[in-house]
Amino acid sequence: MQATTAKRTAKRGSAKTRALVRGEPVVRGILAATLEELASAGYRALRIEDVATRAGVNKTTVYRRWPTKEDLVRAALLSVTDEKIIPPNTGSLRGDLVALGRAIIEIQASPVGQSLFHVCLSEGPDSELMTIARSLRAVQEAGLRAIIEAAVARGELAPSADPMLPCELLAAYLRHKMLADRTIVDEAQLVHVVDVILLGVLRPDRRKRA
Amino acid sequence: MQATTAKRTAKRGSAKTRALVRGEPVVRGILAATLEELASAGYRALRIEDVATRAGVNKTTVYRRWPTKEDLVRAALLSVTDEKIIPPNTGSLRGDLVALGRAIIEIQASPVGQSLFHVCLSEGPDSELMTIARSLRAVQEAGLRAIIEAAVARGELAPSADPMLPCELLAAYLRHKMLADRTIVDEAQLVHVVDVILLGVLRPDRRKRA
Structure with a gap:
């Protein structure tokens, strides 16, 4: 999936998508915002738009990497245990x-x-x-x-x-x-x-x- | 509490209250009905009236022994573990x-x-x-x-x-x-x-x- 994203990015080549692939801080910011949204709103009520706002990124930046709410939450939960x-x-x-x-x-x-x-x-x-x-x-x-x-x-x-x-x-x-x-x-x-x-x-x- | 109930019952002396004290089957029926109501409606939505209906007793029969929903649910939960x-x-x-x-x-x-x-x-x-x-x-x-x-x-x-x-x-x-x-x-x-x-x-x- 990393590879697919990189390929897609290379094709599109905007500064923003390059930053998303290179920029671990952006990814980490989105995942942290997801955990915070999840903790305050719960899963059912969680909206990718709210995650994007909290992370200070455009919602397409989130959708591009995690097309569904499930993908995003899975990645966010994994980041908790992966780190620790x-x-x-x-x-x-x-x-x-x-x-x-x-x-x-x-x-x-x-x-x-x-x-x-x-x-x-x-x-x-x-x-x-x-x-x-x-x-x-x-x-x-x-x-x-x-x-x-x-x-x-x-x-x-x-x-x-x-x-x-x-x-x-x-x-x-x-x-x-x-x-x-x-x-x-x-x-x-x-x-x-x-x-x-x-x-x-x-x-x-x-x-x-x- | 058993003793207090017995004393109160002796004073009032109605057939129904005597049955409640003597009649373990009635008590067990109410507690079983409480567990079933709890399992289907949850605690927040549980109503003593519904428990009484399910158990086929008058709601005062329930209130007399367990004045609050909390008392009733506590007794019902205890009955599960006590028996087993x-x-x-x-x-x-x-x-x-x-x-x-x-x-x-x-x-x-x-x-x-x-x-x-x-x-x-x-x-x-x-x-x-x-x-x-x-x-x-x-x-x-x-x-x-x-x-x-x-x-x-x-x-x-x-x-x-x-x-x-x-x-x-x-x-x-x-x-x-x-x-x-x-x-x-x-x-x-x-x-x-x-x-x-x-x-x-x-x-x-x-x-x-x-």
């Missing part, structure tokens, strides 16, 4: 999971993260927005899979039928605390939960696999 | 957590459970309904605490600063699968997740507490 949830590669599964947890907590605690959370919930589990959010999980899972594969390569984990479970348990717990207790988990609790996922809760002398 | 999530006491933490997971899954998979889940989500995290649901957690936690205390008494768990974590991780995971993947977890996966919570994911030769 980079495979951390700390050298241990414990370090990587703590880093992953910190990234999730940072998103949860940010104003845009908080608003998006509310919007996602209030639009309901079968809304278009939640469908988009779910479709992004495949992309995000690639990053998480790198954490697990590195741990298997280091010999920390045996290859497993359900390799993503450590990441899923951690993400599920952090989301549960926010949803059920309206709590952002602190660093000490994050490390504690990661250690439970790594080591389990049973006393060492009671560990016979049943 | 009884401390299972299977003799092992593994058995108890699997039984707890089965109970949660049974609620998730039931038509009323599914609808309640949608209603809770669509009314949003700061809605009155979610506030009621959160206030019930203290009551539900008493049952879960019994699971943990029995495990500590059997020597399976060391006393912990965060004793509820095993139950919370399990509940969070089951909710996450439903919310993120629209999946009801099957028995094999339930047992797998319980074993990860009990034993951790690290290979035995890599288990040094950091």
Whole structure:
């Protein structure tokens, strides 16, 4: 898609479209404006015109790159996790999971993260927005899979039928605390939960696999 | 409250109020009707009159026992978990957590459970309904605490600063699968997740507490 846009741009060749391809700041500005619009108006009521106004660009600048509202919102949501949830590669599964947890907590605690959370919930589990959010999980899972594969390569984990479970348990717990207790988990609790996922809760002398 | 109602009933002494106190079926009918109304209309739009009609009782029969909509919905939600999530006491933490997971899954998979889940989500995290649901957690936690205390008494768990974590991780995971993947977890996966919570994911030769 990058390539297609570049080709189209070369053909048209206006200063504005060249800026859009070259100019990451413009793209980032539009995606940030999309997140802000999404957080304040929700998905259903979101209008590309309002995003353009907020970003200070012409609406054709937005349409050219993201022809539909769905494309635009998908890109905006991906930009949140892409920036934060980079495979951390700390050298241990414990370090990587703590880093992953910190990234999730940072998103949860940010104003845009908080608003998006509310919007996602209030639009309901079968809304278009939640469908988009779910479709992004495949992309995000690639990053998480790198954490697990590195741990298997280091010999920390045996290859497993359900390799993503450590990441899923951690993400599920952090989301549960926010949803059920309206709590952002602190660093000490994050490390504690990661250690439970790594080591389990049973006393060492009671560990016979049943 | 049971005692107060009984005293009031004795004073008034009508056949109808005696039936309400004696007659668990009437109470259960009203609570079931409340869940059905809640599932179809949501909390905001729920009217005690409609609950009474659905249950086939006079609305004063409902008001007498639950003076407000909040009281009624709280009792109805409690009835769901009270019936299902009884401390299972299977003799092992593994058995108890699997039984707890089965109970949660049974609620998730039931038509009323599914609808309640949608209603809770669509009314949003700061809605009155979610506030009621959160206030019930203290009551539900008493049952879960019994699971943990029995495990500590059997020597399976060391006393912990965060004793509820095993139950919370399990509940969070089951909710996450439903919310993120629209999946009801099957028995094999339930047992797998319980074993990860009990034993951790690290290979035995890599288990040094950091």
